[in-house]
Amino acid sequence: MPYRPRIDLDRQINDHLILRTAPGAVDYLAEDVRALGARVLRRYPDGLLIEYTGALRPLAASRYFDVLAVDPAALSDSLKDGVLSALLPGGDAVRFRVGDLGEERWAARERFESEYGWENSPNAWDVNVEPGGAEIGALYLTQRFGELQRTPASTNPVVAAVLTRLAKIEPGQTVLDPFCGAGTLLVHAAELARPGRLLGFDLQNRWLRMAADNLRTRGASALLARADAAHLPVESGAVDRVMANLPFGKRVGSHRVNSALYPAALAEIARVLPGNGRAVLLTDDKRLFRETVQRTRLIRVIKEIVLARGGLHPSAYVVTKRGR
Known part of the structure; x- marks a missing residue:
């Protein structure tokens, strides 16, 4: 069976999170997360930076974001009481892959292995580290709600x-x-x-x-x-x-x-x-x-x-x- 990243949605967290959405949907996403008590710290054309305290489940129920990520510079805090602390890795360590970070890619990989004890696993991972943040695989839109069959022009x-x-x-x-x-x-x-x-x-x-x-x-x-x-x-x-x-x-x-x-x-x-x-x-x-x-x-x-x-x-x- 394919590896499916897991997460404790009932975990209480306190974290700064990056939510990515479709340009044009940012206002709806902001309204959604504010109703959950989140504070919007910054707006982007395709997303928000928020401060969120509470259980993950209500946030994961939002339909207006497709990717949730953590600032790579704040991984230690997130591992302590943020979204990374809610991960339920299948093995003994969090699995990760590093995306297109340019010359920093190899240094980042070594850092995650030595400092956090994570396991480099490009084909089966919990966290995907990209330039825009460390994406949580279990909180992708398709992981939260399931993937639909699509035609070439299906609606996102x-x-x-x-x-x-x-x-x-x-x-x-x-x-x-x-x-x-x-x-x-x-x-x-x-x-x-x-x-x-x-x-x-x-x-x-x-x-x-x-x-x-x-x-x-x-x-x-x-x-x-x-x-x-x-x-x-x-x-x-x-x-x-x-x-x-x-x-x-x-x-x-x-x-x-x-x-x-x-x-x-x-x-x-x-x-x-x-x-x-x-x-x-x-x-x-x-x-x-x-x-x-x-x-x-x-x-x-x-x-x-x-x-x-x-x-x-x-x-x-x-x-x-x-x-x-």
């Missing part, structure tokens, strides 16, 4: 959490993803809100099978069907919330294809939403999206948040109906 889990928050799903509401792919947004809607019904459509049967597997793995369910986003098999006004990662026209599709797809898909979204409906749509084909919204009856953009992932800078647009 942190971004999916932001989109779900923006959707403001109320208990019992019907939520639709007309470009569901592997079902990442449906999974997050099920886990972070209390929807009444989840609907997921896609043109690719293989993605629908993947979505079904992901939902089943997370203990959620949805009605999945092969359908065209330009011709949704849903009655008018029957969907309370729409969440979608639209084709950007880069990794998937093209701008030329989007020029026909966006008007048809947005017209359908406007049709299936009721007067108080709300859609959260992610795209990097921004000019086309804005122009299409302006030409689509009954909908308008009320909010835009620029996110970043994988070298792209898509925007999450919150779209509502203009009237009932």
Whole structure:
């Protein structure tokens, strides 16, 4: 079996921690950790430096960071009463690897072995020492919540959490993803809100099978069907919330294809939403999206948040109906 780093989430710690997230999600992360009593010491474009005192479990439950790290200069303090003291190594020593530290790499490795008694283990480690900090393997997002199957254009889990928050799903509401792919947004809607019904459509049967597997793995369910986003098999006004990662026209599709797809898909979204409906749509084909919204009856953009992932800078647009 592959080595899985372990940690005591009920351990009470006092530490300065670096939390990394997607640019655009920093405000949501800051709000999350402040609610836990953490003090924000510094903000970065893609993360926070915080002072945190308390059990690890509530902090690990946040969906808005994917990496937690410790300043390498503060490892001794962290080993005493911080997050490193909560590690549960499989052997007699903490396992570590050293990333791209340049000329300091070998000196750092020798220091961790001689000063802390750690075991250099590049292929099975508890701590990954990178220029930005000593990353705790057991607190990676995929370790905390499990890894989902992905399509080439699947939504990043942190971004999916932001989109779900923006959707403001109320208990019992019907939520639709007309470009569901592997079902990442449906999974997050099920886990972070209390929807009444989840609907997921896609043109690719293989993605629908993947979505079904992901939902089943997370203990959620949805009605999945092969359908065209330009011709949704849903009655008018029957969907309370729409969440979608639209084709950007880069990794998937093209701008030329989007020029026909966006008007048809947005017209359908406007049709299936009721007067108080709300859609959260992610795209990097921004000019086309804005122009299409302006030409689509009954909908308008009320909010835009620029996110970043994988070298792209898509925007999450919150779209509502203009009237009932």
